[in-house]
Amino acid sequence: MDSHLWPTPVQNVKNINKHTILDLIRFTPGGISRVDIARRMQLSRAAITAIVNDLLATGIIREAERRLGHSGRPPIVLEINPTRGYVIGIDFGATHLNLLAADISARILEELEVEIEIQAGPEACLEEANRRVHELLKKAQLNFKDVLAIGVGVPGPTFTEEGMVVAPPIMPGWDRYPIRDSLQKLWGLPVSVNNDAELGAIGEWAYGAGRGERNLVYIKIGTGIGAGLLMDGKIYHGVTGSAGEIGHLTIDENGPVCACGNHGCLEALAGGHAIALQAQQAVQKGLRTQLTNIQPVEKITARDVSLAAQKGDLVSQQILTQAGSYIGIALAGLVNMFNPGMVIIGGGVAQTGDILLEPMRQTVQRRSLPAATRVVRITTAMLGRQSSSMGAVIQALTMALHQVADRKEVLTAQTARQTSLVITS
Numbered sequence: 550m551d552s553h554l555w556p557t558p559v560q561n562v563k564n565i566n567k568h569t570i571l572d573l574i575r576f577t578p579g580g581i582s583r584v585d586i587a588r589r590m591q592l593s594r595a596a597i598t599a600i601v602n603d604l605l606a607t608g609i610i611r612e613a614e615r616r617l618g619h620s621g622r623p624p625i626v627l628e629i630n631p632t633r634g635y636v637i638g639i640d641f642g643a644t645h646l647n648l649l650a651a652d653i654s655a656r657i658l659e660e661l662e663v664e665i666e667i668q669a670g671p672e673a674c675l676e677e678a679n680r681r682v683h684e685l686l687k688k689a690q691l692n693f694k695d696v697l698a699i700g701v702g703v704p705g706p707t708f709t710e711e712g713m714v715v716a717p718p719i720m721p722g723w724d725r726y727p728i729r730d731s732l733q734k735l736w737g738l739p740v741s742v743n744n745d746a747e748l749g750a751i752g753e754w755a756y757g758a759g760r761g762e763r764n765l766v767y768i769k770i771g772t773g774i775g776a777g778l779l780m781d782g783k784i785y786h787g788v789t790g791s792a793g794e795i796g797h798l799t800i801d802e803n804g805p806v807c808a809c810g811n812h813g814c815l816e817a818l819a820g821g822h823a824i825a826l827q828a829q830q831a832v833q834k835g836l837r838t839q840l841t842n843i844q845p846v847e848k849i850t851a852r853d854v855s856l857a858a859q860k861g862d863l864v865s866q867q868i869l870t871q872a873g874s875y876i877g878i879a880l881a882g883l884v885n886m887f888n889p890g891m892v893i894i895g896g897g898v899a900q901t902g903d904i905l906l907e908p909m910r911q912t913v914q915r916r917s918l919p920a921a922t923r924v925v926r927i928t929t930a931m932l933g934r935q936s937s938s939m940g941a942v943i944q945a946l947t948m949a950l951h952q953v954a955d956r957k958e959v960l961t962a963q964t965a966r967q968t969s970l971v972i973t974s
């Protein structure tokens with residue numbers, strides 16, 4: 550199961566260069582000129598011109614004038630042609646579904662977020678996703694026939710090549726369910742399925758806090774905790790897609806039982822579910838906290854704890870500080886092992902900011918090697934709750950753009966192929 554570098558079989562050097570140029574155009578803010586492409590790729594102007602002409606003929610890129618402050622002839626840059634079609638990104642959380650509609654230049658046109666229960670199983674959840682896709686398109690005043698591809702994120706270890714999850718702790722009933730194949734059949738479109746934390750890393754790298762950083766870790770703190778690893782500009786999946794499952798690192802071997810069956814996993818101590826549980830217990834013990842206002846007590850969520858902490862609630866702050874320290878222990882190991890330039894904290898709980906991040910930074914500082922801690926920045930996700938759905942949009946675009954570039958034709962479901970993003974700049 551080797552993960553391939555490009556979405557389509559690479560026949561020759563010109564083809565490799567074409568995809569590299571397409572990605573340079575996609576991920577350079579404000580577009581890029583032919584001269585800059587030639588310099589970045591160390592190729593001749595003539596070679597660049599030939600490939601750019603090919604891409605222009607497909608209609609997925611176009612020429613534009615770069616606006617400058619001063620007078621004089623503005624330089625011509627190449628950019629993605631946003632009118633050529635649309636894609637959708639969907640992020641399944643344990644308790645929510647986030648959908649984005651974007652044009653092929655990755656500009657978000659419409660968003661939808663609804664509550665779901667991932668535990669309801671694949672049939673019910675995919676049916677709900679389908680209903681919401683049509684609702685989203687209606688909101689955006691788009692037709693389904695103009696959608697080129699759909700990217701999907703799921704909160705479990707994902708076998709991307711097969712489009713399914715394998716033994717996912719917080720997704721009972723989803724083990725090896727053919728998510729991608731069912732959706733491709735339903736929609737007649739190319740569909741990709743990736744782990745949500747990996748998508749968060751891609752989203753933040755492309756359009757968020759991690760721009761230009763080729764070595765970054767994105768930690769998603771939702772009901773569970775997972776990490777997306779971008780190493781040397783490429784997502785690291787592991788052999789069976791379960792790399793980055795830091796939620797199941799053992800922090801305390803005598804700790805509480807985890808959804809995976811083990812004791813004292815990070816997720817069982819500091820995941821969204823654990824945070825909510827600790828808050829409920831604090832209220833039941835009669836501690837003074839704003840959370841007492843939420844009735845019945847079982848209704849208290851990690852989000853409530855996060856909001857109360859931001860309003861100065863001490864009990865909520867203590868719970869999150871403790872969670873931050875536990876996450877910091879796992880992070881210190883990760884920093885020692887991977888030496889990333891940046892760690893980006895995302896997911897619902899991350900909106901709490903420094904109350905959660907400071908104990909993390911301190912723990913990493915204390916427990917990682919100086920050579921690694923000197924360079925690593927720990928920060929919150931810039932795209933907020935949209936990091937993973939934005940990553941799903943980018944995966945959908947990778948499928949759509951590279952296939953159009955290769956075939957010079959509009960996509961059909963028959964041409965659908967699994968892709969994995971490679972960052973070339």
Ligand SMILES: [Zn+2]
Pocket residue numbers: 796797807808809810811814816817
């Ligand atoms: Zn576990």
